[in-house]
Amino acid sequence: MKLQRRIAFHFSIQFIVLLISVFLLFIFLLILVANLITRDELNTNTADGLVEAIPTVAMIEHDKVTLDHKWSKLLAENDMWMQIINKDGRVIFSDHAPASLPTSYTINQLLFIEETxxxxxxxxxxxxxxxxxxxxxxxxxxxxxxxxxxxxxFTTYSHEGKVEEKALPALEAQLEEMDSYLQIFDHGELVQSIGEGQENKASPLELIGRIYEPGKHSTQVKVYNDPATEVSWVLHVPGREAQKPVWLFSDHDMQILIVSILVSLLVAILFSVWNGYRYGRPLILFVNWLERMENQRYDEVLTEKEKKRLFKKKGKTKYRYRLYQEVFQSFYRMAEKLNKAEVERTRLEQSREEWMAGISHDLRTPLSTIQGYGHMLESNKYEFSAQELEEIGKVIRNKGDYMLQLVNDFSLVFQLKNSAITLEKQTLEINRYIRKIVSKFKEDRTLTDFSIRFFGTDQALYMDLDPKWFTRVLDNLIYNAIKHNPPHTNVVIKILLDQEMVRIQVEDDGQGMDEAFIQNLFDRYYRGTNTNEKEDGHGLGMSIAKAIVDLHGGDIDVESTIGKGTKMSILLPYQPDLCQKQA
Structure with a gap:
């Protein structure tokens, strides 16, 4: 799995797990809060609480009702009964209901119930x-x-709405037995109180509150109104007062709620710490790597301590870092490339210094000669014959030509480096083209001590080349095979063909080159700066040849052994379509 997908999958799984955990915690808290609200409502007004709670907890399947026994007990304790009616008007469940009640209802009966x-x-x-x-x-x-x-x-003891004196003992006895007391209100005024445990006069809303919220008071209120006399008898019977916690944690369910919140908070903190630890430690490694790279310590990507932390004994990435293993590998590759670039930069710097030293040397030698002859001519101390003046002029001209060629080569190197040269290719038959170049060396009388031979292909071979620049490449390779080897060296030029490449090979059996020389052969100014040799040995030829072959889409391959000779091969793409077209 790719890094991007693995990271997305990893974080998605974490998000889903966290979302599910939060969702379950939310459901749990919601149920707990609903339970607390229901219990508080049951404690405050049990009757209203039962009406609201029972429909939410009763389970009905195919008109079969399942209800916990505790709700039936609460109904009995509060002198209540219940019926459940289905869509057909049939009673499917009944609890503590009087026997006189119907077992099915018509629409008229249901509407009457709703109205009255x-x-x-x-x-x-x-x-x-x-x-x-x-x-x-x-x-x-x-x-x-x-x-x-x-x-x-009221019928037995009242006279004009009040209790008569003679009836008080009998009524007080009944109230004492019930541990209750009676208050009589006439036109809003308390006119009589009977029984023990009487309280001070209550406001109208306090009495209403005892009707709607009996659980919040020590007594429950029962009322009888006589419309004829506008007298109200209010009976206060002992009630179950709701427990009022002094502290928030005194209620068991509230404690569970607080514990749940604290546990969820602790889980969130631990999860955050775990995430920080999991994703923070790799970042620390990255920061350390970047600091080392900033200090150019490319060869020290990981310390031994970091390696032990990151890898197992068998070399595999530890699980906690496996998510970033591609990143680690990328860092390694980047460090290797930067290290190679630093080595290459150092090598190029050294090559540049050698190049500048070579340029200075190559220019200083002919300039010294020209300057010396100039001083001799300027001093008028010497009398030169016409032949001597001719020789002096010839030396000055040769040195000037050499310096001009050197400057032109410098300019050419710069142009090749910046791809400022445009090739003008022509379709050439390679055998004929190279044979002509080789014949120029074979006919040179100064090279009679060397054996120069050419072997072409049996069939005509056509390629698109720039004859001007490619001739310079072949001249350079053949000339180097002659120049840097002793007399009687055999130089063989061959054209070899396979299915994909054309190989133009210049081979000699001369003194050969060592490995260090081969590695630096195509540097723009490596070794070839000894002007004690021929004047055109300024060390830029192979660099120019390599750049020209590159422009033609090819490559140069070198094989050499000390004492056995050198094989220089130009590799160019084979163009069979062009050959068929010319044929």
């Missing part, structure tokens, strides 16, 4: 659910025992 909130004089609350299991109608009813009892007391 009563069934058979029972006060009811309803809930319509259409979320998970289908459409169902919940009916929650309240037993009216306390209301009936208050009505009976």
């Amino acid at each position: 909130w009563e069934i058979d004089d029972y006060p009811v609350r309803t809930y319509y659910d259409s979320w998970l299991y289908g459409k169902y109608y919940y009916v929650f009813g309240f037993q009216h025992n306390d209301k009936e009892m208050l009505g009976e007391w």
Whole structure:
């Protein structure tokens, strides 16, 4: 897998795992918060809490209802009953419901319930659910025992809405047995209180609050209103007061919530530290590498300590760094290239110095000769014959020609280096073309001590070459084979052909060259600066020849052994289509 895809996959997996973890934690916290809210609502007003909670926890499948027993217990404790009605109006579940209630309802009955909130004089609350299991109608009813009892007391003990003196002992006895007390309000004023445990006068909203939030008060309120006298009897019976925690952590569920938040925070911190450790350590390695490269310490990519940290004993990258193994390899390759470039730069610097020294040497020698003859002519101390003056003039002209050729070669090297020369190629038959060049050397009477032979191909061979520049290359190779070898050396020029390349080979059996000389043979100014040899031995010939062959899309290959000779080969792309066309 490529680095880009592996990094994307790696971070995607981390993101998905983190997303799933956060999502599960969020669901857990949501359920916990919902549970806390439900419990708080049950504690505050159990009746309303049951109406809201039971439809969310009841499971219905094919009109079969599953409900935990604790909810049935809570219904009984709060004098409530429940029915669940399906879409056909049939009661599919009933809990603590009076036997007098119907087992199915018509649309008229359901609409009556919605309008009056009563069934058979029972006060009811309803809930319509259409979320998970289908459409169902919940009916929650309240037993009216306390209301009936208050009505009976009012009939038995009241006179013009108040309790008569003679009836107080009997009513107080019943209230003491119930551990309750009774308050009577007439036109909003408290006119009578009966029983022990009485509180101060409560405001209207406080009484309403005890009806809607009985769990927040020590007593629950039951009310009987007489419309004829506009008197209200309010019965206070003992209630279950909700627990009010002094501290935030006193509630067990709240503690679970806080612990969950702290655990999630700890996991996030540990995950961040792990990520920082996992992705930070490779960055430290990269920074150390860059510092070494800045200091040009290319041969010291990794210290021994870093190698132990990065690689296993068998040389494989450790798992924690495997994500960046391509980056490590790229750093290695870059360091190797920079190291080679530094070595090459040093070599070129040395070559430049040798080149400048060679140029100075080659120019100084002819200039010294010209300067010496100039001083002799200027001094008028010597009387030269016509023949001597002719010889002096000839030497000065030869030295000047040599210097001009040297300057021209310098200019040519610069042009070749900057690709400023445009080839003017022609289609040439190579055998005929090279045979003509070789014949020029064979006919030179000054080279009679050398054996020069040519072997071409059996078939005509055509190539596109620039005859001006390519002739210079062949002249240089053949001339070097003669110049740097002793007399009676055999020089053989061959043309060899394979399926892809044309090889023009100049081979001699002379003194040969060592490996160091071969490696620097094509440098622009390596060795060839000894003007004690022939004056045109200025060391630029092979560099120029190599550049010209490169312009033709070819290469030069050198093989040489000390004492056995040298083989110089020009390799050019074979052009079979051109040969067929010319044929």
